[in-house]
Amino acid sequence: MRIFETVIYGDDIAAMAEFYADGIGLRLAEEPDELSAVFRLDDDAMLLIFDPSLSSRPGRPVPSHGAQGPGHVAFRVEPAELDACADRLGRLGVEVEKLVDRGAGGRGLYVRDPAGNSVELMDGDPWPR
Numbered sequence: 483m484r485i486f487e488t489v490i491y492g493d494d495i496a497a498m499a500e501f502y503a504d505g506i507g508l509r510l511a512e513e514p515d516e517l518s519a520v521f522r523l524d525d526d527a528m529l530l531i532f533d534p535s536l537s538s539r540p541g542r543p544v545p546s547h548g549a550q551g552p553g554h555v556a557f558r559v560e561p562a563e564l565d566a567c568a569d570r571l572g573r574l575g576v577e578v579e580k581l582v583d584r585g586a587g588g589r590g591l592y593v594r595d596p597a598g599n600s601v602e603l604m605d606g607d608p609w610p611r
Contacts (some may be wrong), residue, residue: 485607487528489555492597495519495543498531505571506557506603529555556590556602564591565607584608 491500499519502508505542508521508529517536520530536546559567568591579600582590588606595601 484525487530488555489530489532489547490555490595490597490599491532491549492595493535493601494532494596495532495533497596501576502531503531503576504569505574505576505593506601507567507570508571508597525559534604543576552594552598552600554600554602556604559603559605561588562604566590567591567603585611 488562495514495516495518499514502519502521503510503548508523510519511528513521514520517533519531521531523529530549532548534550535547538546540546559562571593576590576593578593580590580592582592584590586606586611587608588604591603593601593603
């Protein structure tokens, strides 16, 4: 079993789509609209970004949902890609909140997306099998 989709929330879908496409390097699966932005990851998992005020309305085709406050999402990147991601984010004016060195578990680079969600890029596995 694996996770097929993960949802995070933000009220400015355009800014969120730009952050995840241009800053993180994810590829859009469809054009963003006022409700959501949808990204397909390399392993075919999906990241969905919803405006919580719209996704929590009753009467939607799927059960309503939404969350308040910042969430967290982590992406695994290749070790050589972590520094490139940090550079790309820096060019967009995104500040690195923290860089954690986990020794053999790799590094974790933490930033905030436009909605304040904690976004981690990791180049290792802090929980090796």
